[in-house]
Amino acid sequence: MRTFSQVDVFTDEFMKGNALAVVHDAEGLTTEQMAAFANWTNLAETTFLLPPTNPAADYRVRIFTVSRELPFAGHPTLGSAHVWLTAGHTPQDQGKVVQECGAGLVEVRRDGERLAFAAPPLLRGGPVEDHQALADALAITPEDIAGAQWADNGPGWVAVLLHSAEAVLATRPDYQRFGEFTGIGVVGPHREGGDAAFEVRAFINEGSRFEEDPVTGSLNASIAQWLIPAGIAQEEYVAAQGTVLGRRGRVHLSQVDGEIWVGGNTVLGITGQVAL
Structure with a gap:
């Protein structure tokens, strides 16, 4: 059995934002197990909290939709950071949390009750002509x-x-x-x-x-x-x-x-x- 949380992100009123499933202490789960559980929750995203592999990070997260793994996503970043903090973990820097994910390191700053992440660089930008x-x-x-x-x-x-x-x-x-x-x-x-x-x-x-x-x-x-x-x-x-x-x-x-x-x-x- 593993600890599980479901949170509502980008809102201050439950059931008015975007739901996120978070599995704590996910070390030992296979990619197939994570993907199967994310498919079963049927939410936009499900995340799995893991020990970091980069010493600059406070934790590592893997992010799954019902059908694929994502290198980065926004509401899973804020929701996962919130769950990690409320579970009693302490970041290396009290003013911020550093998340490791498929897109690299993402800084999450604390502003009272609100969290904010630094937008990662675009993988593809520029105008769409068609x-x-x-x-x-x-x-x-x-x-x-x-x-x-x-x-x-x-x-x-x-x-x-x-x-x-x-x-x-x-x-x-x-x-x-x-x-x-x-x-x-x-x-x-x-x-x-x-x-x-x-x-x-x-x-x-x-x-x-x-x-x-x-x-x-x-x-x-x-x-x-x-x-x-x-x-x-x-x-x-x-x-x-x-x-x-x-x-x-x-x-x-x-x-x-x-x-x-x-x-x-x-x-x-x-x-x-x-x-x-």
């Missing part, structure tokens, strides 16, 4: 697209800027026309005066599995790496996500000394033992 293919996938017109960028920091994202938050909320993708795109994120500005500057949605194509992710740290990280330097977003802003799914995700983005930080709250939902 707006027609994106428009087909999103069931919109090329004129609806204000801009598009590769935003891949692990999961394979491409980010599409629409003209308004209302356009984002109205999008109904045609997953059968995603083609090469494994994940498309759409973002659009809200009118001034609300608690969020942008609305974000994340559409995922994993073979025969098509779904919308409730709240997505990796996508918001790479969107901020595009929008802030381009002057489209301010150096500090809040993104809303999950609205269409009945969630109230809030992702806090900021640029500090040229580095993008992605923050959010995490709420503990379930603790117990798992037969692994």
Whole structure:
């Protein structure tokens, strides 16, 4: 039996963010066992906490979707760090936690109850020239697209800027026309005066599995790496996500000394033992 937690990330209200399953003390589990359990939980991601192999790291994490292992993902990073800390572990530096994952070392800073991770470098960036293919996938017109960028920091994202938050909320993708795109994120500005500057949605194509992710740290990280330097977003802003799914995700983005930080709250939902 191993200790197990399920948390809700990017929210301060349980069941309004993005759920994450976390297995503590996962040393000794095989890749096949991890993949099978992640498939069984049927959550967007399941993580497994392990001793670090890099002396600069406080812990190591492996991140699985229901069908594959990811080198990095945002809400699993914040959720895993929260679980590791609340389990009583002490980081080497009291002001931060250093996570080791497939993408390398990721720094997670502590800001009161909120944690934030430093956005990893993009594996693929730059503009997407074929707006027609994106428009087909999103069931919109090329004129609806204000801009598009590769935003891949692990999961394979491409980010599409629409003209308004209302356009984002109205999008109904045609997953059968995603083609090469494994994940498309759409973002659009809200009118001034609300608690969020942008609305974000994340559409995922994993073979025969098509779904919308409730709240997505990796996508918001790479969107901020595009929008802030381009002057489209301010150096500090809040993104809303999950609205269409009945969630109230809030992702806090900021640029500090040229580095993008992605923050959010995490709420503990379930603790117990798992037969692994």
